[in-house]
Amino acid sequence: MLTIYGVYRSRASRNYWLADELGLPFVSVPVIQAYRLDDAAAPDAPLNTQSPEFLAVNPTGLIPCIDDGGFVMTESLAINLYLARKRGGALAGQTIAEDAEMMQWTMWAATEVEPHAVKIIMLRDKKDAESEQGRLTIRAANKALKRGFARLDAQLAATGWVVGKRFTVADLNLAEIFRYAMSQTELFDAAPNVKDWLERCQSRPSFKAMMEKRQHEPE
Known part of the structure; x- marks a missing residue:
């Protein structure tokens, strides 16, 4: 049985989405990010990324993490x-060749897109985004x-999807990264194929199911 450690309000969302797409049964072990807690070491603190029980599974103290029948792996995209x-x-x-393309596009998005897009999503409210520093960051x-x-x-203009002219794990990986920039409508207006593609990815039942669970988690 596959075990996914994490919460839906984290990069584990990528793994929950894919597991549903693949029809993989899994056990979800909620592990909250320690920085979201006032005192992660408190006796009544929920299981978090600094909890000894979780560090015994993943010494890096990061989510997500999976245990697939004894095979433990980290890094959501991998x-x-x-x-x-x-x-x-x-x-x-x-x-x-398709395997290589999927790895190539995933690594490209992780190194060339996510570092910038994540800065946008980290501006968590309108006040932060409209501050002088927030405007400069955006x-x-x-x-x-x-x-x-x-x-x-x-790429999408030529193929419709990232790899193989069909929805694949590469689309899912990239869609979860490009989602971070969704508030920046001018970027999507200038890239209509990206805008259409992201809408198609997010119209999938498995994405909607993942987001529903994500929205029911505390912020």
């Missing part, structure tokens, strides 16, 4: 590539993201 590859089917690569992030949006837009 976990998804592993689960898709293990399960097979249309979401996985059908050839070595302006710099938008500038850095334009090239990435343009690259993905060109």
Whole structure:
């Protein structure tokens, strides 16, 4: 049985979404980020990323983490590539070349897009976003993201999806990263193929199911 450690309001959302897409049964062990707690070491603190019980599973103290029949793995995007590859089917690569493309696009998004997009999502409310520092942060992030949006837009114009002209784990991985920038409508207006693609990804029942559970978790 697959065990996923994390909460839906974290990068574990990527793994919960994929597990549902693949029809994988799993056990969810809620592990909250320690920084969200006033005292993560308090006797009555919920299981969190600094809890000894969790550190025994994942010494890095980060979520998500999976235990797949004794095989423990971290890093949400890598976990998804592993689960898709293990399960097979249309979401996985059908050839070595497709596997390589999925890894390439995932690593590109993780290194070239997410570092900038995450700065936007970390501005958690309107007050933060409209502060002088918030406006500067958003302006710099938008500038850095334009090239990435343009690259993905060109790929989608040619193929409709990231790899193999069908929805795959690569689309899911990238969609969860590009979601961080959804508040920046000008980026999506300038990349209509990205805008349409993200809407198609997020229209999938498994995404909606994941988001519903995410929205019911405390912020």
